[in-house]
Amino acid sequence: MSDASLNASQSKAGSAEPQEAGFSDFFALLKPRVMSLVVFTALVGLLAAPVGVHPVVGFTAILFIAIGGGASGALNMWWDADIDRIMKRTKGRPIPAGRITEGEAFGFGIALSGIAVIMLGLATNFVAAGLLAFTIFFYVVIYSMWLKRWTPQNIVIGGAAGAFPPMIGWAAATGSVGIEAVLMFALIFMWTPPHFWALALFMKSDYDEAGVPMLTSTHGRRVTRNHILAYTVLLVPVSFALVFTSIGGPAYLVAAIALNALFLRGAWRIWRRDETMAEADGYGVEKTVFRHSLYYLFGLFVAILIDATLRGFGVWSV
């Protein structure tokens, strides 16, 4: 038995001294790497909105959206500690490794959630705060507690949680939700399934062992490959729809053409492969497409930011 799993089983049984938790363990509870892209999309939603936001208000808004997002990650780790103990990818996390107790993670997540929602409301408005509260609720209760262990559609519906942040950013700036915010939501909502399923293709055994009904485990990799292609094709018109709104400009159009071509090519390559081919190269194509999914979303939101900046400088008005 590894040190990590020995610690985990001992601390679960209450027979071992808990290890000292450091700052880095609490920071890890916030899922900082995933949340970095979440927070970036919120920042773009805030900056692309057609109203000026005072830099201090904007910074405060993003800070509390980040804290709220991180808090939802901590609550997810509290609830999913049993699953995280089993999966190779997650067994080194602070709770399964025995460095933070489930109670500490729960208290930390609840406290930060409350602070983030209240402070966002006070700093900006209660539409943004209400959306942040709903997003935390959706990720923790609807996705983590309910859908994740119940249906292979878990990440299709649950993906809505990760799609809200740009809408929260937009609402923080404007106090309302416009068509642009709805389309940014739709973009991330449609992007999440191919993003996650590309990863699930090469992490299938983790989910099999943990008994989580991901599509790869319930319907197999062939069906998952078909779904990745179908959702990527559907993602294309959704991403182009933003071109026709006030936040889509030349940079977004160029990025959308290039990144959709890249992502569609990846989905096509995934679809064409069978397991013999995939095993031969260690799921190299699937790993590449997962990485490209991150470039795709990051690139489109960078392009929105470039258009907003150049519009702000009067370089173009479209």
Ligand code: HEM
């Ligand atoms: C239900 C929705 C989603 C699911 C199930 C999902 C699942 C995952 C998983 C399992 C990983 C593996 C690596 C890790 O544990 O850090 C991952 C990585 C990542 N995800 Fe997602 N994701 C979802 C939505 C999102 C959203 C909405 C964003 C951002 C807008 C995002 C951004 C990222 C990033 C940046 C990484 C790479 C982290 C790293 O570098 O390690 N994900 N995702």
Ligand SMILES: CC(C)=CCC/C(C)=C/CC/C(C)=C/COP(=O)(O)OP(=O)(O)O
């Ligand atoms: C502002 C705010 C509240 C934002 C929340 C954004 C959000 C819900 C992002 C979802 C990201 C994510 C890592 C899902 C992973 O699924 P998982 O939990 O099944 O992954 P795991 O196996 O890595 O724990």
